[in-house]
Amino acid sequence: MNAREAIRDLVAEYGHLIDEDRLEDWLGLFAEDCTYVVIARENVEQKLPLPLLSCDNKRMLRDRVASYRDVNEYNLHSDRHVIGGVRFRDESEGAWRIDASYSLFQTDVEGATRLFLVGCYEMGGVFEAGQPRLKAVRVIVDTASIPTLLATPI
Amino acid sequence: MNAREAIRDLVAEYGHLIDEDRLEDWLGLFAEDCTYVVIARENVEQKLPLPLLSCDNKRMLRDRVASYRDVNEYNLHSDRHVIGGVRFRDESEGAWRIDASYSLFQTDVEGATRLFLVGCYEMGGVFEAGQPRLKAVRVIVDTASIPTLLATPI
Amino acid sequence: MNAREAIRDLVAEYGHLIDEDRLEDWLGLFAEDCTYVVIARENVEQKLPLPLLSCDNKRMLRDRVASYRDVNEYNLHSDRHVIGGVRFRDESEGAWRIDASYSLFQTDVEGATRLFLVGCYEMGGVFEAGQPRLKAVRVIVDTASIPTLLATPI
Numbered sequence: 001m002n003a004r005e006a007i008r009d010l011v012a013e014y015g016h017l018i019d020e021d022r023l024e025d026w027l028g029l030f031a032e033d034c035t036y037v038v039i040a041r042e043n044v045e046q047k048l049p050l051p052l053l054s055c056d057n058k059r060m061l062r063d064r065v066a067s068y069r070d071v072n073e074y075n076l077h078s079d080r081h082v083i084g085g086v087r088f089r090d091e092s093e094g095a096w097r098i099d100a101s102y103s104l105f106q107t108d109v110e111g112a113t114r115l116f117l118v119g120c121y122e123m124g125g126v127f128e129a130g131q132p133r134l135k136a137v138r139v140i141v142d143t144a145s146i147p148t149l150l151a152t153p154i
Numbered sequence: 155m156n157a158r159e160a161i162r163d164l165v166a167e168y169g170h171l172i173d174e175d176r177l178e179d180w181l182g183l184f185a186e187d188c189t190y191v192v193i194a195r196e197n198v199e200q201k202l203p204l205p206l207l208s209c210d211n212k213r214m215l216r217d218r219v220a221s222y223r224d225v226n227e228y229n230l231h232s233d234r235h236v237i238g239g240v241r242f243r244d245e246s247e248g249a250w251r252i253d254a255s256y257s258l259f260q261t262d263v264e265g266a267t268r269l270f271l272v273g274c275y276e277m278g279g280v281f282e283a284g285q286p287r288l289k290a291v292r293v294i295v296d297t298a299s300i301p302t303l304l305a306t307p308i
Numbered sequence: 309m310n311a312r313e314a315i316r317d318l319v320a321e322y323g324h325l326i327d328e329d330r331l332e333d334w335l336g337l338f339a340e341d342c343t344y345v346v347i348a349r350e351n352v353e354q355k356l357p358l359p360l361l362s363c364d365n366k367r368m369l370r371d372r373v374a375s376y377r378d379v380n381e382y383n384l385h386s387d388r389h390v391i392g393g394v395r396f397r398d399e400s401e402g403a404w405r406i407d408a409s410y411s412l413f414q415t416d417v418e419g420a421t422r423l424f425l426v427g428c429y430e431m432g433g434v435f436e437a438g439q440p441r442l443k444a445v446r447v448i449v450d451t452a453s454i455p456t457l458l459a460t461p462i
Binding site: 159162163165166167169170173232234235236237238239240254257259261264265266267268269 | 392396
Binding site: 005008009011012013016019078080081082084086100105110111112113114115 | 236238239240242253256269273274297298299
């Protein structure tokens with residue numbers, strides 16, 4: 001399998017693992033040395049660095065998933081990511097970089113499905129033992145007014 | 155063309171044929187010996203087998219399409235599937251298995267477009283004469299409370 | 309990179325460039341001799357040729373982008389395209405033709421994101437110097453009652 005296919009697989013897996021609430025497996029997509037940032041599009045366009053959420057390394061990301069497992073007893077919902085075609089930006093040997101637009105839908109316990117967020121993933125990564133791993137994920141969300149607490153990863 | 159490309163083509167074709175109301179051609183994507191099940195995510199997660207719709211073979215699926223052609227005179231709408239990237243789960247020689255998240259929008263005769271359903275396709279298939287064919291399709295819908303009668307396939 | 313990959317890249321690029329408000333770069337995806345038509349699905353199905361918007365060549369398309377740059381001071385919003393898997397219809401040497409369903413979301417200055425339109429791209433193109441270029445784009449929109457002025461391209 002070539003590099004592009006492996007990266008497409010990673011992007012698809014990223015969305016499915018969150019949707020399946022397999023957040024520990026989702027963590028496994030990241031390299032040990034990684035960043036994960038959620039930022040409003042407005043701030044990106046105005047070059048304001050303030051993110052909605054920022055994890056500077058995998059330990060922080062792991063803590064976040066663990067605390068979500070411990071405390072989350074409200075805002076019960078299921079997620080559904082529909083991710084558009086991958087735009088390849090850098091495909092050099094050691095590193096890669098892609099963009100992919102996403103739509104994220106949530107369904108609550110009453111069974112009401114609604115559009116939650118749209119935006120764009122900017123993902124940078126490396127290959128470790130032939131497998132792509134995420135090094136720098138920036139999740140751009142098109143709105144700064146996120147309707148509910150940012151509980152699960154995007 | 156390799157197997158992955160052919161499977162991606164099949165998934166894209168699946169959505170387009172329903173949207174184009176070419177349900178007889180959509181039937182042609184299935185192997186003769188096939189199953190088609192629509193089931194709520196809630197039931198999948200709680201291991202409750204009760205589906206919203208279940209066809210145990212292609213004849214049942216064909217009947218369903220035929221009866222739709224005969225009786226459907228209400229709930230006129232057009233469908234639009236937007237299907238996310240394909241997640242390959244099994245790519246062995248004889249058989250294959252994929253997942254793909256979908257969003258399904260409907261537009262009524264007044265021209266109002268709304269989100270209808272989101273969920274995930276779990277598709278298993280074989281290759282017949284070099285072409286992928288669907289053997290087992292399970293359509294997971296994230297809500298159990300489907301807003302209108304389940305008229306067209308998902 | 310093979311032809312299919314290059315065409316997939318073009319489709320992804322098409323959506324991202326509009327979303328990033330890089331409309332001049334979006335123009336660069338078209339061949340000099342090109343058409344760009346936006347038409348309601350209803351009209352396509354009833355074989356009514358009347359489009360919502362029609363540009364018969366690249367100069368017209370360029371004028372449209374220029375006038376958008378000059379006059380657009382209202383209906384400020386950001387676009388987000390989520391485009392489904394590409395359906396390849398013709399892959400002959402000199403020319404190619406694909407379909408791809410899209411969902412288009414808009415976010416206003418208050419930060420409210422809503423579904424704007426869904427529909428299907430019918431794109432035909434050629435290869436120029438090894439790169440795919442758009443010759444004939446027909447954007448089918450599932451509704452004829454577009455909620456706001458058709459300001460940005462779809």
